[in-house]
Amino acid sequence: xxxxxxxxCGALRASDAGAPARLSGWVHRKRDHGGLVFVDLRxxxxxxxxxxxxxxxxxxxxxxxxxxxxITVTGDVVAREGNTVNPNLPTGAIELRVHEVHVQSAAxxxxxxxxxxxxxxxxxxxxxxxxxxxxxxxxRNLMLRSKVIASIRSRMVAQGFTEFQTPLLTASSPEGARxxxxxxxxxxxKFYALPQAPQMFKQLAMVAGFDRYFQIxxxxxxxxxxxxxxxxxxxxLDFEMSFVTQEDVFAAIxxxxxxxxxxxxxxxxxxxxxxxxxxxxxxxxDSMLRFGSDKPDLRNPIRLSDVTEAFxxxxxxxxxxAVAAGGVVRAIPAPGAAGxxxxxxxxxxxxxxxxxxxxLGYIAFDGAEAKGPIAKNLQPERIAALRAECGLKDGDAVxxxxxPEVAAVRLAGQARTKLGTDLGLIEADCFRFCWVTDFPxxxxxxxxxxxxxxxxxxxxxxxxxxxxxxxDPLTINAYQYDIVCNGIELSSGAIRNHRPEIMIKxxxxxxxxxxxxxxxxxxxxxxxxxxxxxHGGSAPGIxxxxxxxxxxxxxxxxxxxxxxxxxxxxxxxxxxxxEDIRMKELSxxxxxxxxxx
Numbered sequence: 017x018x019x020x021x022x023x024x025c026g027a028l029r030a031s032d033a034g035a036p037a038r039l040s041g042w043v044h045r046k047r048d049h050g051g052l053v054f055v056d057l058r059x060x061x062x063x064x065x066x067x068x069x070x071x072x073x074x075x076x077x078x079x080x081x082x083x084x085x086x087i088t089v090t091g092d093v094v095a096r097e098g099n100t101v102n103p104n105l106p107t108g109a110i111e112l113r114v115h116e117v118h119v120q121s122a123a124x125x126x127x128x129x130x131x132x133x134x135x136x137x138x139x140x141x142x143x144x145x146x147x148x149x150x151x152x153x154x155x156r157n158l159m160l161r162s163k164v165i166a167s168i169r170s171r172m173v174a175q176g177f178t179e180f181q182t183p184l185l186t187a188s189s190p191e192g193a194r195x196x197x198x199x200x201x202x203x204x205x206k207f208y209a210l211p212q213a214p215q216m217f218k219q220l221a222m223v224a225g226f227d228r229y230f231q232i233x234x235x236x237x238x239x240x241x242x243x244x245x246x247x248x249x250x251x252x253l254d255f256e257m258s259f260v261t262q263e264d265v266f267a268a269i270x271x272x273x274x275x276x277x278x279x280x281x282x283x284x285x286x287x288x289x290x291x292x293x294x295x296x297x298x299x300x301x302d303s304m305l306r307f308g309s310d311k312p313d314l315r316n317p318i319r320l321s322d323v324t325e326a327f328x329x330x331x332x333x334x335x336x337x338a339v340a341a342g343g344v345v346r347a348i349p350a351p352g353a354a355g356x357x358x359x360x361x362x363x364x365x366x367x368x369x370x371x372x373x374x375x376l377g378y379i380a381f382d383g384a385e386a387k388g389p390i391a392k393n394l395q396p397e398r399i400a401a402l403r404a405e406c407g408l409k410d411g412d413a414v415x416x417x418x419x420p421e422v423a424a425v426r427l428a429g430q431a432r433t434k435l436g437t438d439l440g441l442i443e444a445d446c447f448r449f450c451w452v453t454d455f456p457x458x459x460x461x462x463x464x465x466x467x468x469x470x471x472x473x474x475x476x477x478x479x480x481x482x483x484x485x486x487x488d489p490l491t492i493n494a495y496q497y498d499i500v501c502n503g504i505e506l507s508s509g510a511i512r513n514h515r516p517e518i519m520i521k522x523x524x525x526x527x528x529x530x531x532x533x534x535x536x537x538x539x540x541x542x543x544x545x546x547x548x549x550x551h552g553g554s555a556p557g558i559x560x561x562x563x564x565x566x567x568x569x570x571x572x573x574x575x576x577x578x579x580x581x582x583x584x585x586x587x588x589x590x591x592x593x594x595e596d597i598r599m600k601e602l603s604x605x606x607x608x609x610x611x612x613x
Contacts, residue, residue: 026062030109033095039064040088042150043081045131053078055114056131058091062156065111066091074117075401082131083216084123084150090116095116104422118587121234125210138572143586145577157574161562163579165232167279168253169557171272173528177255182217184210184234187539194238196248197439202602210236213555216456216473216540218256222551223543228268230255230312232558240581244571247583252507253561262495262511265552266451273499273506273556277447277565284567291449296498299454308346308429311319313503314448316436321347321406321426323416332394335377338418345418345427349406350435353413354387355378361388364415367434373417373427380413390416433503447564454478455496457523458489468526471496473511479523484521490542501564509554516544 020040028037039058055066055078066089068078069597081087091114102108128136128141131148142425148154169179170456181538182266185208188195192236195209211217213235214604220231236503240247253272256261257265265283270293296314306319324344327335334473335345361378368376377398406414411547417428436442457477459470467489475494477483519541525532534541564575579585599605 017090021599024061025057025059025064026106026170027142028064028093028107028110028112030095032093033110035093036090037093038090039112040086041086042205043083043087043116043123045083045087046078048082054111055089057087057112058150064107065105065112067094067111068114068117072115074114077117077119078114078255081119082123082125083128084391085119086119086123086182088118089114090264095377104184107120119503122383129400134328139586140574141345142351142578142580145587154573157566157568158576160280160566161558161574161576164276164280164562164565165558166271167276168537169232171275172230172253172255175228175268175272178226179231180221180226180229181231182211182214182221182233186211186217189326196236196238196364198422199602199604201602212237213252214254215472216537218254218553219474219514219540219551220543222256222258223546223548224259227258228255229257233555238583244560244563246571246575247579247581251558252555253558254487254555256551258549258551260511260550260552261483262453262497262552263497265509265554266294266297269499269554270449273449276561277501280565281447283552283565287438288446289446291447295449295451297451298452300452300456300493301454303452304425308425308427308432309503310498311431311500311503312452313436313442314450314502315446315502316432316444317441317443318349318351318432318436320432321346321349326405327394327418328404330394330398332390333378335390335416335418341483344418344420344421344424346378346424347406348401348415348417348431348435349408350415350439351409352380352411353435353439354382354411356380356413363411364431364434368417368427368431371427371430376427377416377418378413381408381410383410388413391442403574449499449501452498452500453496454493455498457492457496457522458492460490466527472508472510473523473526474512474519476513477518481515481518481521495552497554499554504560504564506560507554507556511550512553514544514548514550516541529575538572577583 017038020038020039024384025039025041039057041057044056044063047054051070053068053070053075053160055068057064057066064083070077090110090496093110094113096108097108126147128140128147130147149158150168172547185198188209193212195212198208198210200206200208200280214231214233231254233252234249235252235526236249255269257268266409274290274293277290281290300311302312303310305322308320322344323346324339327345328339339345364378365375376392378388379402381393381403391399402414410412415431417424455471455474456469457470460467478493479487479497496508497510498508499506513522520530520533524530559571563571567572568574577585584590
């Protein structure tokens with residue numbers, strides 16, 4: 017018999033009754049039923065109930081063991097009878113009658129309990145993450161992650177992609193976040209950067225002629241944590257393709273994403289519907305107009321409308337003045353809300369103020385009658401035009417966000433989400449995908465007036481060099497696209513700018529000299545001068561994909577060993593100070609900020 021196990025704790029079935037067996041695992045629970053002690057023994061594969069009579073020679077050993085001790089038990093498999101059968105457990109038709117116990121490792125008093133669904137503070141869970149991961153939900157999430165990655169790999173290979181690994185020690189790149197820097201001991205005063213993304217390397221792979229590349233790429237960004245973003249590091253499905261249009265990129269990745277989400281759509285126990293490919297395409301301008309966001313949640317049926325003209329020179333002075341000052345008015349329909357009590361509308365106004373806005377105007381259509389502060393002060397023909405524009409029926413209401421365009425659009429988008437949730441309109445048990453396309457190439461900093469890239473600086477401008485030479489930069493769109501699922505951006509991507517002269521001109525508009533571009537991106541520019549194919553790609557986030565499939569609100573629940581919100585590893589004690597001798601080796605010295613307080 018094997019020294020540790022003949023079976024795993026999830027393997028024994030009724031057909032094994034009468035046979036001897038040896039199991040090893042963790043003591044999940046102990047229950048004393050007077051005359052018998054039951055031990056639920058758990059390993060990676062499952063759980064088996066073990067039985068020890070009180071008169072057994074091994075009873076004292078079991079009696080002294082704390083939960084999560086690791087033991088090896090030997091005994092006979094016995095079929096359970098009648099109502100002792102547990103149909104909810106794969107091994108529930110049997111139990112192991114134990115006659116031999118060996119303690120492999122005794123556990124101390126637990127700082128957090130593994131059995132049960134008790135909630136614990138996050139800092140405690142992260143400090144003892146190795147215990148937290150023994151819990152059923154966390155274990156299930158990480159196994160899901162592994163299976164999702166394996167599925168993605170096989171699907172990418174089936175699509176003709178080849179997996180490569182790009183460097184982790186590289187040069188700094190303008191990805192929009194701070195780099196993690198690594199001092200180069202052999203080159204005093206110089207630093208490597210951990211890659212924010214393998215952007216330039218994957219493009220260089222295309223220049224090298226590999227045609228279709230992918231990897232499950234680790235990425236490093238020194239930025240703040242949030243619910244859908246891990247601080248410090250994350251993983252993405254990074255891919256690139258040569259000789260492709262934007263539609264070719266979509267056609268290659270959509271079957272991968274749709275297939276993965278279909279395969280694991282029941283990961284939470286409920287089968288969820290998945291948008292079939294091809295996914296809807298929504299231009300950026302339309303997304304901002306109809307959804308108030310460049311990450312539209314298509315589960316929400318509410319669509320916004322631009323009703324600026326309905327209030328221009330109108331008798332509703334507040335909005336008329338906002339429009340005259342160059343602002344806009346966005347309408348947010350609230351289906352079926354006209355019958356809500358006044359407190360509902362007052363609550364929406366209070367919520368808007370909490371978002372930093374002045375409030376939300378509204379009209380409620382109670383039959384043919386229009387009610388609310390705006391209805392009392394707006395011409396009937398304008399009210400009728402608003403109702404028609406928004407497609408409102410009897411019993412519907414509509415809210416309005418007015419002011420400078422950026423602020424009004426943001427508020428309208430947030431109100432759309434809140435109303436969809438509060439009115440129970442969000443479609444349940446589904447994954448709704450879309451592409452957001454045609455992002456602006458540039459944006460203006462309202463404070464400095466400076467033109468800068470609004471998205472990926474390596475994207476090809478629509479219209480190429482002619483657009484850069486002849487158009488207002490703020491009217492130029494790029495071949496840039498995001499893939500969005502249930503209002504969460506999974507990735508950004510683009511058709512790349514593979515022409516050195518177009519890249520230099522694009523950066524010039526954003527305030528970079530040709531010499532600066534050569535200094536920062538000379539490696540890639542030089543490669544492009546030796547024949548570069550048109551190419552493009554994207555990089556859906558692995559962590560976010562698993563978070564959606566696991567229906568977890570926080571990305572840390574699907575990462576093996578995550579950091580906390582302050583980018584600290586509480587378990588391993590990172591970041592940590594280093595000894596002065598190490599600083600000297602690296603030609604570094606301390607220049608710490610003054611102590612607070």
